[in-house]
Amino acid sequence: MTGPSSIEAIAVVIPARDEEDLLPGTLESVRAAAAHPGIGSVRVLTVVVADCCTDATGDVSRAAGALVVPVRFRNVGQARSAGVRAALGALDKGRGSVWIASTDADSTVGTDWLAYQLARAAEGWDAVVGTVTVDRWPPDKADLAVRYRHLYEMSRPPAGRPWHHPHVHGANLGVGSRAYAAAGGFPPTPLDEDRGLVDALERTGAHILRTSDCPVVTSARSTPRARGGFGDHLIDLDSAPLAASGNEAAS
Template identity: 45%
Template sequence: MNGPVTAPAALVVAVPAHNEEAALPAALRALHTAARQPELLARRVRVVTVVAADACSDGTAALARRHGAHVVELERRNVGAARAAAVAHGLDLLGPAADRAWIATTDADTLVPAAWLAHQVEQAAAGWDCVLGTIRVAPHPTLSAAVAQRHRSLYFAGRPARDRAWDHPHVHGANLGVAADAYSAHEGSPLCRTARTTRWRPPWNASAPASSERTAAPSSPPAVRTPAPSTASGRTSRI
């Protein structure tokens, strides 16, 4: 990051959703808990949660409003477009404070840990531009025990002991944070790279490949940290 590092003045929490009225209340309760942690209250960080209700035919939008979230509605059936719409709406709501904001994204069927936002603010204050987190898959009737076990063994392969940082390869919209200035500098598709590689991943551009090489880098490359895992739904289909 350029210039002196300061903690974010505000947070935009972006939640894309497609017909998620069953799962969304629990997700929003978890986000409310994360937004009310003492570390954030002490810093007086404003938290704006935006649910992007994408092509919803159920009560997702109304339910989100009842739970205190801001809502933007669209008809794209595209999680990348919905996430981007939620971010844009949140930054608009912040006005001038958007220049010092931090963007945290998750999914409507995901439960974030209580310290999720506080951890990201801490890393932002330390000078990190991007935080990439991991997930755990929750039990679900459509997810067999064998498939769940195979996922765990492959996903967490190479994870070190708990007292050591895990330089993992995963990028999830369900557990991701980025400084708003870095996000805006790349026109809504932040390029996040690990400290040990030169491979850049544009995680929110639905039309982009999973990873792509870039020849140009920002003057101060963003770095990566790993917060505690979020718990994602074990559904085998979200469409």
């Protein structure tokens, strides 16, 4: 487990592919989270992994003070892994002293997002697996929004009881660097790299908190960057017959 006083730095890793439009909002939300009083003197380093970008993603990121790691993977698992390596190298901290927070370039985190994860690390959790909420539903997608929320929330217990949800999102994930290394890091897969990491954390005995207490807001855009990921899940759900969608589960 992560010790109560062992976190010396936080690395926020964001993979991006041609995200000059949405990324500024993401980076501003991370900046606000890094300024939360609960962070104290802990250093926060934001790393943007610009994967095969042809737009101003790198310039936007540098202007916001982020470390930019240009790669040509077209693979989100490799991109997240490269971002973690770059962050740990730049921070030059001892093993186990860095908290790795992962989000996405089309998402915005709450002002308490990093403080919440840091507090859970102090309690001894090795990883925090959070939920997402979807914003900016197109006006003609009201039915899709209802269907999505129903499927996503179907395992939630009655009010007042904690929800140990089944979801895994790279947009809302945190892990201590010692547990991350023991699990082998993000697998180099083009899909489900977040779930692959959490599965490995479970196999290695990490202390994992699944919680909906600090959700991240993500977009419902119809042009997702990672094929087969969350965006495609929404597209598939929108096109599925109503009866069939009732048997699916959101990732």
